[in-house]
Amino acid sequence: MPRSRALRVLIVVALVVVLALVALVAVAAAVVRRPLPDHAxxxxxxxxxxxxxxxxxxxxxxxxxxxxxxxxxxxxxxxxxxxxxxxxxxxxxxxxxxxxxxxxxxxxxxxxxxxxxxxxxxxxxxxxxxxxxxxxxxxxxxxxxxxxxxxxxxxxxxxxxxxxxxxxxxxxxxxxxxxxxxxxxxxxxxxWDLRANYDDELARGLTYTTVRDVARVDELFPRYPADEHLSIVAAEADGSDVASTGNAVLPADLERALADAQAALDAIPTLVGEGDGVGSNSWVVSGDLTASGAPILANDPHLAISAPGxxxxxxxxxxxxxxxxxxxxxxxxxxxxxxxIIGHNADLAWGLTNMGADVTDFFLERVDDETGTYLYDGERKALDVRTEVIEVNGGDPVELEVRATDHGPLVSDVLDIASLAGSPTPTGGRGGRTEVALAWTALTPGRTADAVFRLNTAAGAADVAAAAAAFAVPAQNIVWASTDGHIGYQAPGLIPIRQRVTDGPVPSDGSWPRPGWDSRYDWQGFVTPQDLPAVQDPPEGYVVAANQAVAGSGPFLTNDWDYGYRSQRIRTLLDEAIEAGTPIDVELTNQMQLDTWSPFADELVPALLGAPVADEFTEEAVDLLRDWDGRQTADSSAAAYFAAVWSTLLELTFQDDLPESVWPNGGSRWLQVVVNLLGDPDNPWWDDRTTVNVVESRDELLSRALETARLELTVQLGKDVRDWEWGRLHTAAPQHAVLGGGGIPAPVRELVNPQPLAVPGGSSIVNATAWDAASGSFAVTAGPAMRMVVDLGDLDASTWVTVTGTSGHPGSVHYTDQFDAWAHGDTFPWxxxxxxxxxxxxxxxxxxxxx
Missing domain, CATH: 1.10.439.10 (Penicillin Amidohydrolase, domain 1)
Structure with missing residues (x-):
């Protein structure tokens, strides 16, 4: 064939392919745009x-x-x-x-x-x-x-x-x-996603099954640092049970029962958010301290990063x-x-943060499968049993037998997994096994829906209290401000009353899984709304509610708070502005929401700089920490290195002792744990059990963490430490719930998942873009689902932003048109x-x- 003819044939073939691709793209675009609604x-x-x-x-x-x-x-x-x-x-x-x-x-x-x-x-x-x-x-x-x-x-x-x-x-x-x-x-x-201390309670039980030392378990769940991090309500701390279990007597098959329960509960998809990164910031400032002369309210709930938000x-x-x-x-x-859900009307603005009250309890039940009963106060009671039929699109229906005790549904046998069987446990006369029932306030019918509309029309403290009285679950801190100049806080929620048991196998404060066979551990009703903490117009001129302890003189709520690093930083920023005589306005409040100062740096860097370093290669990285201002900005080399050191230190210190399911995620509890351990250089937690015949001390693990992190970041980011940036590791990648994960074709994932963006911040930082130190990734797991600042003196001067956009259609311009602004800390007029x-x-x- 002549070359010219062959060339023409190739051109024709190429043109046909191009046209086919264009047609395919056009069809795909039409399919994507077809659901877009008419907005005019x-x-x-x-x-x-x-x-x-x-x-x-x-x-x-x-x-x-x-x-x-x-x-x-x-x-x-x-x-x-x-x-x-x-x-x-x-x-x-x-x-x-x-x-x-x-x-x-x-x-x-x-x-x-x-x-x-x-x-x-x-x-x-x-x-x-x-x-x-x-x-x-x-x-x-x-x-x-x-x-x-x-x-x-x-x-x-x-x-x-x-x-x-x-x-x-x-x-x-x-x-x-x-x-x-x-x-x-x-x-x-x-x-469910905002259910408070469920994870800590389960983690205590699972930690005990491997450590078998109550005192060592307590070291991993330290007391809230009330002397350093102030509570929401300024009053005496709420009383609680003794934290230590003393000589715990727990079932022999506890580990298997709790592991099965965790596997079942982890199967529930994340719809709002879960884990240590889920929390929120909120604060409200009196008009005496603001530029407008009226209150200012700020709120940014920290939830899962999803597409759409x-x-x-x-x-x-x-x-x-x-x-x-x-x-x-x-x-x-x-x-x-x-x-x-969160916003303002013409008279009042309100914000919500997770209160963290203990609204769930695991009850260990001694179940006899042969008789379909469980042990309760020395007698056997019949399980409640029903059958559910689950329809499967394109498959056969699946029957599920659901069993429950008076405490709640048995969750340790839901998934029919291999570890279900459990080992025999003495049950007072019959063989059986330990299973886990979950008591949860949300399984009691309530009137939270009424609370939404009451907040929507609230005008002052009495209206907020009336809304809170109906707000059963989830238990949320409510901060509020009114256009007539008042500010306040109100705790709502359905809070269980737990009887104090002084001679039982575990504390009765809800911090550990409870013996279901002992009625003294049963819930004794619920706290009346009038007894829940509240405050109006406090003398300091502001209220900060960022998941820290509530305190006050009201009922016992929990011991498992966020450890208050974010809340205390917000208080510090407010105090600095007040002491400087700087009127607080919307712009300054927006800047506070974006604060990236790290309490981790403040607490840990001095100890790291005191650890011996063996070579110049590692010293190059350590030098980054010497000049670091402690801010985890997206372009910070020191922030990148510190995060790698922190995750490595947690791995070296704890992973050899704990079940994988409770490895440290690096949140506020783990910061408090490590801060406490730094003063005890020979504590057994520092010893790496994987090194035979060697007992490590604190300084040895700190040095190893510095060296290992240097090597890891060299592989990930390059040899020159000046090229490292936190934002190259720490990205926000919203994912579609159904089509955004593995197993989905790449073109579909690219359509529904926004491109990841570098973000500043981190765990327990005011700009709370959390990451999981046990995951091997620095990617954001939870962050501000929105940011809002409301000026009660000029409501039109308020600002807001969401993590993605208003639309749930991937083909819409509004699917991700706020994502870049959110990542860079920008907001829009409201x-x-x-x-x-x-x-x-x-x-x-x-x-x-x-x-």
Whole structure:
């Protein structure tokens, strides 16, 4: 063939390939863009009594204005479904234990379904529907009608691209109608992820099974440093049981039972966040100390980094605010639930942080499988047994036998894993085994839904207290400020009362797994709301609630607090501004939220610099710490090296002694542990048990950590320490819950997962971008899901940002249009008054009553 002809043939073939690729890309783009909703024009919404306006700003943030409260929430349901229905659908499948119906045969999905069916989240939500206020039921029903109106005229593929992708593997039916219980069940997921000391209680038990020394276990769970880190409420510390177990007498098969329980509970997907990094910052400052002369409130909840982020910004406004339609509120919403979770109205702003109260207990039960009974006060009681059927998309149904004691469902045998059997344990006359039941306040039907709407319309301390009285789970610190100049704090939550047992095998304060066979360890009811700590207009002129101890003179809440490094740093920054006579404004408050000073550096660097270094190669890295200002900025070489040293030190010191499931994650508890150990250079924890016939001391492990970290970062970041940067290691990578993980084709993952961004901060730092020191990675595991600052003197001067964006559609510009700003610490204006909202609006959708 002549060369010219051959060339023409190649060109034609190449052109055909290019055209095919272009066509494929065009088809893919069309599929991705197909579910994008109309944010302008008009649409019919059945059930409305009058037209509803939905104004959206440059970031797609909607403000809804309606004539009645029911119209308002009906429109909110429609708007949530527009932007985030797949997220809502995924959540309701999870909370009902029906994830396998959505994603098909998947081991992780089935494991989650088994555990959640065992808990019965949706069953509890169904009971709550009959307990809540009649007005709340109306709002939930109107919200559901709005969601369903959007679903009715669209196929699954028109609702979300996720259904198109899932449809390649399983049958995707049109989503079921939304109902009020779907919304209530979502509160159970939020409560589960924010359940406080569950991890510490389990970790104590598992640590004891390998260490077999109560005093050494206590060293890993030190007391809160109350003399150094002030509590939220300035009063005497709340009393508690004796921390040490004395001579613990625990079942021989404890390790297996607790390991099985942990495996089961870890199967529940993270919907909000979990682990040491989950917490929050909040503070409120009196107008006497601010530039505007009115209070300023700041809040940034630290939750899992997900795509889309858990919060969606929104404004909800009645056209004529009054008793019949009392809402004029803006803030952060959960898609799937009506109202605003955190935000402000025209009279009051509020923020939430995890209080950390102990609302879960593991009860060790002596179960006899042959008789279907468990031991209780020397007698045997029958287990409650029911059968659940889990439908699997494309597979056979799975039957699950759920068993429970009076303390709660048995969770140590949910997954049918090989280690289930357990070893025989004496049970007072019959053979049996130790199993684990979980008592949890969220399994008691409550009225948290009422609390949301009460906060949305609150105007002062009495209203906040009334909302808190209904706020059963999760137990959250509420900080608030009002436009008439008051600031305050209120503790809500359903808090168990535990009887003091002085001669039992373990403390009765809820810090250890409890003997279910001894009724003295049973819960004795719940604390009355009026007895929970509260404060208004404290003399120091501010309140800081950042997961530290609550204290006060109220009831015992827990001993397992965050150790207060963040809260104390915030107090320090406020005190410095006050002492300097600097009026606190929105800009300064935003800067405080971005503070990267590390308490780890302050506590540990002097000891590291005192350790012997054997070679110049390591000394080059150690020199970074000599000049370090202790700030973990993204461009800091010293911060990168310190983080590597810290994770290595924890590995060398503790991993040889502990089960893998409780290896140190590097959070505030572990900082306190190591700080305490530094004063005891020959403590047995410093000894590396893997080195035979050698007993290491503190300085030897510090030196080894410095040397090992230098070698590791040389491999990861290069030989020249000046090229190291914390942000090259520490990145935020939001991940899609269904399509973002392993096993998903790369093009799909790239579509749904935003590109990772370098971020400053770290664990127990005010800019709290946590990472897990036991994971082998420095990537962010939890961080500020949003940041907000509210100026009660000029609400339109307030600022906000979310971790990703308002939209849940990967094809939308609003899917990630706030992510870069969030990573770099920027925020956006937060218009609130009608004129400001109108001026900021770029699009308007009018929802009309359907004929």
């Amino acid at each position: 024009g008009s649409a019919d919404l059945p059930g409305l009594t009058a037209e509803v306006s939905v104004l959206r700003d440059a970031r797609g943030v909607p403000t809804i204005e309606a004539a009645t409260a029911e119209d308002l929430f009906r429109a909110q349901g429609y708007v949530h479904a527009q932007d985030r229905f797949f997220e809502m659908d995924y959540r309701r499948h999870v909370t009902a234990g029906r994830l396998s119906e959505l994603v098909g045969e998947n081991e992780d999905a089935l494991a989650a379904d088994k555990v959640i069916r065992t808990f019965g989240w949706r069953d509890v939500a169904e009971q709550e529907l009959g307990l809540i206020d009649e007005s709340t039921r109306r709002y939930l029903q109107a919200y559901a009608e709005g969601v369903n109106a959007y679903l009715d005229s669209r196929s699954a593929e028109e609702l979300a691209v996720e259904y198109t992708v899932l449809g390649l593997q399983v049958d995707v039916a049109h989503p079921e109608p939304w109902d009020a219980v779907d919304s209530l069940a979502w509160l159970k997921a939020m409560a 858990v919060f969606m910004q929104m404004g909800l406004r009645c056209a004529d605010v009054g008793p019949q339609c009392p809402f004029d509120v803006a803030g952060f919403t959960f898609a799937g639930f009506p109202g605003v 218009p609130f008054t009608p004129d400001a909202v109108r001026d900021a609006a770029g699009r308007e959708l009018t929802l009309r009553p359907a004929s």
